Amino acid sequence: MARFSQEFTPLAADAIHEDAAARKADGWRYVQTLAVNTEDGIDLIYSYMRDGLLENRIVKALPPHATVPSVTDEFLAAFVFENEIHDLFGISFEGLAIDFGGNFYRVAQPEPMTIISPELKAAREKAAKLAAAKAAKAERAEKAGEAQAEFLAAHPEAKAAGTGAGKVLKPSDDEAVEAKLAGMDPEKVARVRAAIAAKAKKAAEAEQAAKDAELEAKLAAMDPEKAAKVRAAMEAKAARAAAAGAKEGE
Structure with missing residues (x-):
């Protein structure tokens, strides 16, 4: 029994058609295009298959009523999915080979798949x-x-x-x-x-x-000569500290 695997990779909206053309040239089979309504916008998922690998290319967070290139000139079967996504999600496809002009579905509410519950x-x-x-x-x-x-x-x-x-x-x-x-x-x-x-x-x-x-109280209690020596030592220490500070500031 042949093994089947799938991968999910990102795809930029402006690279949709270029990617489809490259897939066709490399012998990939077009499977489907899905749309998902998310908190950030509409995600489109393009699925291609070859040698047991299903490659899902994801275009993330399209804004409402965005327009993206159609892939129907490369894979005609995509017209079904692109018309459906247009009517249910409001995304338009430029260059759609078979365009139903918004009449692929009869819906009471425009873009019904973008409606969310009040909750x-x-x-x-x-x-x-x-x-x-x-x-x-x-x-x-x-x-x-x-x-x-x-x-x-x-x-x-x-x-x-x-x-x-x-x-x-x-x-x-x-x-x-x-x-x-x-x-x-x-x-x-x-x-x-x-x-x-x-x-x-x-x-x-x-x-x-x-x-x-x-x-000062301690110095006052000392012998005057000793107090003078202590003061001189303190002044010398303060001078050295000031000189070191000035050197650091240069």
């Missing part, structure tokens, strides 16, 4: 709204990310001390706050982050002032 229509509309909302959320998140990157570039104080040298922190590590910021307008996000950074800067300055005051 299915509602489900599709809901799915489309969810997809649009997801895309909008992703776009807002992307803009917020861009705004955050600009913010971090403009506010070096967001590089916070106390959690490892050079580690860049977000102005807020609170996940709940970050979730709220992700849904905000990018400009508002930037303002909020700037306010957080300013608050963090003030807190850091206050902490440094307290450390400086504590150090």
Whole structure:
């Protein structure tokens, strides 16, 4: 018993006729053309057979009332399928060899195979709204990310001390706050982050002032000569750090 197999491969709408001509030249037999109503449009499936292989060429998501080339000049038997698809799905075929002009079927409703139930229509509309909302959320998140990157570039104080040298922190590590910021307008996000950074800067300055005051108290209690040496060492260290920072910035 001969083995039978089939394959499904994509096909561009403008390549339908060229593909049919190539199939005929290579000895393929035309089997059928099917139409399927999908959420994205009308799919056309052209089936050809040779040596036990059924090759299904799929044209995806044609818009309503699209026009595609007929293959009837290569395979005359296709006129039945193309007239049927025209009357039931509303797809037109340019160059149709035997054209019934929309009278291949007598139908009470034009393009009846494109009609969907109210439930299915509602489900599709809901799915489309969810997809649009997801895309909008992703776009807002992307803009917020861009705004955050600009913010971090403009506010070096967001590089916070106390959690490892050079580690860049977000102005807020609170996940709940970050979730709220992700849904905000990018400009508002930037303002909020700037306010957080300013608050963090003030807190850091206050902490440094307290450390400086504590150090001054210790120096005041030292022998004056020793205190002078400590101050000189601190000033030299600060100068070296400033020089290193300037070199990195070049």
